[in-house]
Each structure stands twice: as structure tokens, then as C-alpha cells.
Amino acid sequence: MTTGTPYGPPPPFDPEAAAVLEVLAARVPPAITGDMLPLLRNGSGAGLPSDDELCRDGLIELADHRVSDDVSVVVGRPPNLRAPAPGIYYIHGGGMIMGTNRVGLDQALDWAVELGLVVVSVEYRLAPEHPHPAPVEDCFAGLLWTVEHAGELGIDPARLVVAGGSAGGGLSAAVTLMARDRGRPLVAGQLLMEPMLDDRNESPSTHQMRGLGVWDRTSNETGWTALLGAARGGPDVSPYAAPARAEDLSGLPPAYIDVGSAESFRDEDVEYARRIWLAGGSAELHVWPGGYHGFDMFAPHAVISQDAKAARLRWLRRIHAE
């Protein structure tokens, strides 16, 4: 328990990001509880770009593929891309309880256009209807399928990076651990955007940011309890559910971790980077001052959002060049 850790007032939000939150206030409750889920799932498609918009007048081609009865993927690529190209295996966010493989896809497709790569975005089953290990095993099955079909997808399997935001960041970290432990497939890097890593929900930042911003500790408890039920926070949680539980963070591919200074996940994400370094690994950590959870999606025009997105692109360029 770290509730005794002394902490001051919450760090101030970045003014531009905060101004957007002010405008969206009614639509973005900081504290999400289970009873709000049907409404949130219903309304969550509204802000998403359509497939037509994702294709950007022919800059991108999209194709859906079925992996198994439970899992499917959508593959996005620039037409006429020279094969084999680098790949991104993308896992969407939504607190383990919401979202589809189109959530956040527009940013991944920005990378595809900018860097000339193939994006594979997985549709996995959601909690609470499908608790752990369904979501992470679905994501791993999609990753294996991607590597096994790398030839026909035009992907260089040696240059496949796993990427995701929020719950998708946690799942990205988890499938990277699974790939290490199961001996396959090869993962070239893990891009973890504000990842959801720790079911214990007791870091100082979860307390400091309670009731503020986006995805506070009440929301976090809702998400983790949906995934783990009564086991949440207890002694027997698998690192494949909550990567912060992993005792060994050695032998992992290079990690990119970013997070806002004004969000619940701040401390668990900083801690994950610190432990990778301690284990002798490679990690790049960015803490964006005044960012709340998802600031770069809510306020894409804000300067810190532009900088956060540019930093991810620079890292991907370096990783794929290696």
C-alpha cells in the first residue's frame, strides 16, 4: 500500500488540453462505473472516423481478415507499398471493456502513410463478458496469425512492432511478455502509449488524480474488476493480465512508453520503464507535462499533443531503421 505516500495537489493540466476537456465536460466523466457501460459502449462509435475517412482518398487500403471464431483483424496499408515492409501490430484501448479495432487506428495509419508500413489492428473480446485471459489470448492469437501470414501481408516479420494505447498499451506489454516466454514470435519493439499496467490501482498518482481528468481510479477499478473479478489486487494476478506484476522484465525488445503527468497511470508507467532499465533493457520514456489520459486524442491540435505524436514517430523511425 502506498496510500500513505505524501503528495501535493494534482499537477496542473496543460491549458490547451484542459480547454478541450472543459468543452467536452459532459461527455467525458472522469469516474466510470459498470452501470455506465451500456451507454458508453453505445455512444463510443460516434466520434470515430468511418472506414471511408480512414482510407483518406486512397492513401490507405483497408481489408478485414478473420483469424478465428473469436478474433479478427483489419489490415491497413498504403497502396503500392514495396514488400516486405515494416509492420505495426496495433491493439486498441478502452479500459478492457470498450472499443473496437477502429479506435485509435487513424493515428496508426498516420504512421503507415508517413513511414511506409503495414498496420494490423486486432478485434479482441472484451471484459466483463470475456474476462482474463480471453482479451490477451485473443491479442496473442492475432499476433501469431500476423507473423504466420507475414508473407501474404507484405510484412517483414523481423520488423514488427507491437503498439497500443491505454488498455491496448497494457495488452501490448502483455503479448510482448508472452512472446518472450513462449519463444515466439519475434517482436521488434513495444510502443506503449499511456499503458494500463497495474490492477492494484494504488500508486500515488491514482490517488492524487482521483475524480480528475480522464480515467480516474474509479474507472480503473471498473476496468480491472471487469477483467479479473474478485482476483483484482490480490496475490494471484498473472503478468499477462497486468504486466506490472511481472517479476522479470529482462529480455524484452526496446520499449517506448509515454504518459501524461496528470493522469492515474503516470506512476505505474514510469515504474515500468524504470524496471526495464534496472533489468538491463532499453526503454524511452516521455512524461508529458499536464497531460491527462488520452490528451493527444482529445486535443490533437494542442502543442503537447503534436509533440507527443512527433516523438512516437521519431522512435518508430529509429526502431524500423535498425
Add this chain to the structure above:
Amino acid sequence: MRELAGRLAALDPEAGAAVKVIAYFDRLVDGRAGLEALVRGAATLAGCPARLDVPGHRIRVSADGRRSDVDGEADPGWPAEGGLWLERPGPRTAVDAMILERAAAAIRLVLEPDRVREPVEVVLDATAAPDARGKAARRLGLSLTSRAIAYPGGSAGVGAPASHRRAGVGPAVPVLDLPASLAAAKVALRFTAEGTHDDPGPRVVRAEELGGLTVLADAVGPATEPVPDVRALERSAAAAPWMLATLDAVATSASLRAAATVLTVHHSTLQNRLAHAETLLGWSVHEPSGRLRLQLALVLRRLHRRSATA
């Protein structure tokens, strides 16, 4: 949670856009945001590039929030306020006007942080704290109730209108409600006229005397097409220099004889003029219904001449 992301670009002009614009810029001011963030806010909310061009500062931001170089001079046709331009052809929409007003006010705060605001400005500013407005009212020596006055060019006052100036007069209200009185005064100002041959009508209009006419003010914006009666009035005005003043006198006098006295012409001269006018207008101004139609056409013409925010 990432899928809940909403986009400001989807700002709905119908549903509370004004409230959102105010909330956005108020939050930037609270956070002590700089000029670039304020220009970026205007660009993002308006969905077009915005530029600030004031001595010492040239900032251009595109609709997606990227800073770019200022290229060439601002087009005088773009909606603008206080050195801030929205780079698109006018006329300004209601949302544009709100964005420009709030952004320009926030920019003034950054450029002149130590400026001591005039008490009149404070007492009329809805966004100033009630304490500050009460203090400003006491410094002005206002009694319990007062009126706001709107003048052409955006200036404003409190109390009685300055003599010889065209003015809209707001209703008498408790001093803390003066910003609302000013809003009504701005509407009244649009019903005023220069009182000349080209632009006959009252130079001072009181908001509470307008009655149902205020509805017309909302109906006439910069892009509103004039109704046929207004076009007919403009055609008639072009036919004779005495036309508008004569029709205004007829529309606002108790009788034709009284109108002739106002115009200092003989009654038979007036009858001749009206016969000519009725041919051009296409309707009789001798009947009560025709006089109402004439009054409305004259009022609408004034509103069209002052359709941009006063």
C-alpha cells in the same frame, strides 16, 4: 477511454456552440496560455487558419493546430477583430463573431496584462467577477439601477446617451445586470439611423420601445437576402432624393397632414410624391396595412445596413 475522444472540429453551431467557445477561452486564460495557444484555439474552433498580426507578434496557425509562417497581407474581407483574422471569406457567422470576440479579449489580456481597465468596461463585462463589477459601479457613482448605452464602432457607456451620438439604449436594470442591458442596447443600436436623407429614422432607440420588432433583428444577418419590399424601397430611393425621408415621415406621423408639416412641404406636394412612390413600391401607403408594410420595410432596411455585430 481513448475511444471517447471527441473532436472540437465537430463543434455544433446550433447546440450551445457559444457556451463551448466561452468555456474554451476562459480555460485558456485561467491556465495563462500564451498568444500561440489563443490563436490556435481560434483556428481549431473556427475550422480554418487564423492569424494574429499586431506590433511585435505575427502568428499563423492552421486549422489542425500547426504553426506556420504568416504569408502575405491579411485579406480585408476576412472576419477580424483586434488584429486577429480568421482566414476565410466573410461574412462572419455568429460562431465566428463569438470566437473572435473571446479570442481577441484573451489576447488583449496577454498583450496588456497590467492595463487598468476602465470602470465602465468592467461594469459591462459579463465575464468580470460580480465583486469587480459592483466595485466599478460604486466608482462610477451608479445608483441601484442603470442603463447601458451602445454606440457605433463597439464603444459603450452607462447612464444617459451622449448627445449628438447615434445610440442604442438598454433597459434600466440592477447594476449587476448591466451586461444584459448592453446586449439589448446593441440590438437597439441596429434600429437607429443617421437621420439623414439617405438614412432617415431615429438616432437614438430605446430597447424597451422596440416590442416585437426585436424578433426582426435576429432574422436579419450579414448573409440574409433582403425581402422584395426592401428591394422595392431601395429602387424607389434611387428614383428621387426626397423619397426615403418622405416615406419615413409618412410611416411615422399620425396623419399625412402631420407628415407634410414635418417635411415642410405643401399637402398637395406630398400627395404628388406619394402617388409617384406608390407606383414604384407597388403598394398603397394610404391604408393602415400599407403603412405597416412600409414601416417594416424601412426597419428591415436599417437592420440590413447594420447587420454585422454593432
